[in-house]
Amino acid sequence: MVLSVIIAVMVVSSIGAGLAAVLTVSEYFLANYGPCQITINDERKLTVQGGKDLLSMLTTEKIFIPSACGGRATCGLCKLKVLEGAGPLLPTEEPYLSEQERKSNVRLSCQVKVRNDLKIEIPPELFTIRQFSCRCAEIIDLTYDIKQFRFELKEPKTIDYIPGQYIQLLTPAYEKSSEEVYRAYSISSDPTDKNNIELIIRLVPGGICTTYCFKYLKVGDEVKINGPYGDFRLSGTDAPIVFIAGGSGMAPIKCMLHQMKNEGIKRKATYYFGANTIKDMFMAEQMRTFEKELADFRFVPAIAKPQDGEKWDGQVGLVTEILQKDLKNAAECEAYLCGSPGMIDAAIKVLTELGLNKENIFYDKFE
Numbered sequence: 001m002v003l004s005v006i007i008a009v010m011v012v013s014s015i016g017a018g019l020a021a022v023l024t025v026s027e028y029f030l031a032n033y034g035p036c037q038i039t040i041n042d043e044r045k046l047t048v049q050g051g052k053d054l055l056s057m058l059t060t061e062k063i064f065i066p067s068a069c070g071g072r073a074t075c076g077l078c079k080l081k082v083l084e085g086a087g088p089l090l091p092t093e094e095p096y097l098s099e100q101e102r103k104s105n106v107r108l109s110c111q112v113k114v115r116n117d118l119k120i121e122i123p124p125e126l127f128t129i130r131q132f133s134c135r136c137a138e139i140i141d142l143t144y145d146i147k148q149f150r151f152e153l154k155e156p157k158t159i160d161y162i163p164g165q166y167i168q169l170l171t172p173a174y175e176k177s178s179e180e181v182y183r184a185y186s187i188s189s190d191p192t193d194k195n196n197i198e199l200i201i202r203l204v205p206g207g208i209c210t211t212y213c214f215k216y217l218k219v220g221d222e223v224k225i226n227g228p229y230g231d232f233r234l235s236g237t238d239a240p241i242v243f244i245a246g247g248s249g250m251a252p253i254k255c256m257l258h259q260m261k262n263e264g265i266k267r268k269a270t271y272y273f274g275a276n277t278i279k280d281m282f283m284a285e286q287m288r289t290f291e292k293e294l295a296d297f298r299f300v301p302a303i304a305k306p307q308d309g310e311k312w313d314g315q316v317g318l319v320t321e322i323l324q325k326d327l328k329n330a331a332e333c334e335a336y337l338c339g340s341p342g343m344i345d346a347a348i349k350v351l352t353e354l355g356l357n358k359e360n361i362f363y364d365k366f367e
Contacts, residue, residue, distance in 0.1 A: 037117045041124075048114060054082070055109040059182065063122065064129040066229040067168065068184035068366075070209070071110035075184075077229075078109040081121035086112050131226040132156060136219050137196065142282040145203040146248055147214065148188070150196055151223060158194040159227075161187060163255040164234065164336075164364070167197060167227035171209040174216055183209035186338065186364065187228070188251035190258040197225065202248040232364040234259065235334060239360070241269035242327065242335040244347050246319060249339035250283060252364055256336065257290050257297070266295040270327070274319025274343070276304045278312055300326060320346045330354035337363035 033050030038057065040046065048057050055071050055078050058064075069075040076096030083105050089097075093108045112118075134151035142148055153159060161167075168182040189198035204210045217223070234241075234256055243253045253271060260269070275281040280303075287299035302315040302322045315322045320343075327333075335351050337344050344363050352358055 033115045036114050038114070039117070039119045041121055042119075050114045050116070052114060053110050054080075054107075054112040054114055054118065054120070057114050058109065062131060063127070064131070064168070064226045064229075065109050065122070065126060066184075067110060067182065068166070069110075070181055070183050073108055073111055076108065079106050080109050080123075081105050082107045082109075082112055082118060083121065084119035085116050086118065087115070129226055129229070130156065130159075131224060132159060132197075134197070134223050134225060136217055136221045136223055139217070139219055142200065143280055146282060147201055147203075149199045149201060149213065149217075150189070151199070151225065153195055153197065154222075159197065160194065161191065161228035162233045163187070163191055163259040164232035164252045165228040165230040166232075166252075166364075167199075167225045167229070169199070169209065169213075170224040170226075171212045174212055176211055177208045181208050182226075184229070186230075186232075186248075186251035186255070188254045190262070191255065192258075192262055200248045200251040200254075230364070232336075232338075232362060234265075234336070235362075237334065238267060239334045240329060240332055241267055242323075242330075242333045242351070242356075243269060243271040244274075244319060244323065244335065244337045244339070244343075245271075246274040246339040246343050247280070249337075249343075249364075249366065252338050253336065254283070254286070257287075257294070260297075261290065261293050268296040269294070270298045270300060272300045272302065272319050272323050272326070274302050274304065274322075277307055278303055278310050318346075319343070320350045323347065324350050324354065327351075327354055330356040334360045335362065337361065339366060341365050 035047050036050040038046040038048060046061055053071060055065055055067060065080060066077040068077055073092040081104060086107055090111050093111050096108060097106055132153050133155045134153055137152040138150035140148040166184045166186045168184050171181045173179055185199040185201055187197060188200045189196060201210055201213055203214050232252060245253050281301060284301055291297050291299055300315060302317060302319045303312050304318050306312045306316060330351060333356055335356060337347050344365050348361055351361055
């Protein structure tokens with residue numbers, strides 16, 4: 001009986017291996033679709049070798065479409081209109097497209113394979129996105145798994161962006177990845193320093209880009225970025241501000257605080273920052289400096305689980321628990337959130353229960 005089971009497993013495994021080999025060979029030969037023409041906005045025509053996704057094809061041609069997930073169909077940002085040649089809508093696209101977008105031929109460019117000629121429309125403002133050559137000027141350890149990187153712009157030498165926006169960092173091919181990969185990171189720097197870009201990056205175990213940044217990237221190395229992207233930004237109202245972040249979600253909030261200082265914005269603001277343990281807390285001193293520099297700013301750090309023997313005089317609990325106990329005027333506020341989808345969803349739930357209008361909640365989810 002046992003021998004029969006072993007033989008059956010071996011047969012099934014052999015069949016599976018054979019099918020995988022056939023698929024690999026078929027992909028190699030059949031995915032060669034030859035030259036394909038992409039017509040953009042009825043004005044520009046590109047001739048490319050078919051077979052790859054539309055997002056990467058456009059990136060190769062220095063046309064940069066927003067994407068925060070590196071083409072994995074988890075962020076839903078790389079939308080554009082594909083008027084002809086896209087093929088049927090894929091299940092991976094459906095969650096990110098409204099009914100109106102589907103009727104208007106909007107697609108996720110990372111999921112559209114270039115197999116034949118395409119006719120597409122791209123918002124004109126995306127043609128202003130630029131690529132920058134940079135030098136890694138500084139790497140600072142903020143925690144055991146979070147680093148701050150400063151990149152000096154070489155060509156072009158300056159960048160303009162709105163605090164809250166992000167750039168895409170190009171990870172070159174290296175031993176952990178056979179091809180170039182882009183990943184999105186929020187800008188954390190002072191926007192008056194137009195010659196440098198700072199990023200706060202958390203190490204993702206097995207992550208292609210974060211592994212490169214943490215284990216391979218050195219001060220002095222040349223890197224490329226493109227951008228800026230994104231609609232996450234402060235509104236122009238006088239409403240009190242609630243900032244909520246955790247981990248590397250610190251980045252865009254820090255940039256907005258620089259903006260408030262630089263522009264003399266006097267809005268009341270409270271920043272709830274959550275960390276799991278004391279060793280996960282960082283930039284508290286920088287936030288205390290902002291408390292002195294800004295007209296009405298308060299920093300509320302929270303540790304979810306202080307370890308035995310650790311001294312912590314601040315708030316203890318999940319950041320959402322602290323928020324629920326501390327925030328008294330939610331209905332008057334605007335909220336700006338940055339972090340993991342789980343944290344943001346939990347924060348939105350608490351904020352709306354406290355009476356904050358959902359239309360006044362703005363967020364940047366890390367996928």
